[in-house]
Structures are given as C-alpha cells and as structure tokens.
Amino acid sequence: MDENPVVSSLLAHPIINHSFVGGVLIGTAALILLSGIGRIAGVSGIVGGLLKRQPRHEFDWRLAFLFGLIGGGFLIRQVYPYTQPPFFFMPITYYVIAGFLVGFGTQWGSGCTSGHGVCGLSRLSVRSLVAVITFMTTAMLTVYFFHRSGGAE
C-alpha cells in the first residue's frame, strides 16, 4: 500500500493512536464479553453484582472479568509507563466523597461510563443515552465548580 504522509502522520497523532484506538479497544472488549458470554461489560454493574447473593453462574464470570481488568492494570504497568504525577492530586477526603457518590449513583442509575456510555450507546439504548447526557452534564458542572481552569472568559 502507498504510504500517504498526511494519513500516516494523522494516524500517529495521539488523538488517533491513543484516544481513538484506545476507545476501539474498549468497544472490542465489550463486544468480546457480549458475543462470548452474552453479558454487558458495565464495570459498575459487574462490581455491584458481586455485592449481593447470586448463583455461582452469576458470580464466577464477574470475578474472572475483574481479574483480567485489575491484573491487566498490573501487567500493562510493567510495559507501558503511563503515570504522570501527580496522578491523584486532590485531598483524600474528596476521593472518599466522590467514591461514595459514584458507587451510590451507578447502582441507582444502573450504569456508569462503560455500561451506559459504551455498551448502551452501541446497542442504541435510549435509556443509556439519557443516562450519558445526564452524567456528562452533572460531571461538567461539577468540574466547572471544582476545577475550572479559567481558560475562556
């Protein structure tokens, strides 16, 4: 194939090579889970399902997925140096409050960025579209009050 310099430099650009390709990988992972064992790859749903009594058939694959996800983190860290300190730059109280809200909210709204954002939108679910618009809005408002960098006046 001809190497078009414009195309190849575009493909090497971080927004394609990292953001877009990373996104495609996430979508692919969700498709593997769905086509393989018929489950939705929503992380909050998978974790939440471990916190209640379930038959083994509902339990084992969740543990396996989380093993891959968490183990993957350790594995990737060995070959792919991605930490740019300061990684967690807020006071610890914020992480506790935010964690609680994320846990409570994802169970109440039955999904997070992966379940509603990736799987739901791919399946053209209107419920998920409403959820995504809602959490993107409140997240942006929260950032506006907590982290506004003040670039635009």
Add this chain to the structure above:
Amino acid sequence: MRLLIAAFSGLVFAYGLVRSGMVEPQRVIGFLDITGHWDPSLALVMMGAVLAGLVIMPLVKRMPRPMWEAKWYLPMKRHIDIHLVLGSAVFGIGWGIVGICPGPALVNIAQLDSKNFAFIGAMLVGMVAYRTAAPFLDRFMKR
C-alpha cells in the same frame, strides 16, 4: 471457556482504558472542563468505542445465542424513569470531583495509591448503601 473469555475481555478493557488516557484523572477533568482549557481528545475514546460497537453489533444481534453461553443476559429495563436520571446525576457529580469512574479506579489499583483505595472502598460502601436505601427511594419517588 466462559471464564477465559471474561478475563480476556477484562484485560483488553484495561489496555483500552490505559491507552486512551481514561485512567488519568487529570485528562478526564480536562475533558470535562469545557469552559476552561478543554481537552477534547477523550471524546474520541467514546467515539471509538461506540463506533466499534455500532459496526459489529448488527452481527452480534444476528447470533442466536452467545458463543459460550446458553442465552443472552441483557438489561430488561426499557422505560426512562426518575431513578435513571437521579442516579446518573449523582454518579456524574462524583466523577467530576476526582475524574475517576469505576473502570479506571480498578485498573489503577496497580498504582497502589492510598487515595485510589479510598475511592474504591467508598464506592463499595456507596453501592451497598444504595441497596439499603433502594426501598425507601422507591417509595419516596412513587407518585
């Protein structure tokens, strides 16, 4: 085989989250900071993920059943209600405060940072708290 598939999916998921920058809280906050120095690159992550889904989904929908499972396990809820909206709103607030959502929090366990552990611990408590509060919320929200 089903467990192998689940673990492999988790592994690919983790790699996608790392590669895309979703595991970096500052990038996430930069993406949500639309009135400031907005970093739009993470929008491409969602686009890539959903695009992959949209292209392959018609093929998956044509499968009679999953490859290594007897039936599909899909969300049953269809209607849009107050729980979906309020829950998502609460999640968004938490996400905006620190820039971490559940998937990246778990991948970031590898960072062995106490703040990330605090987030995950509080997240689990929040999940259990919802389960306790659900009957009350249900009754309260009923018209």
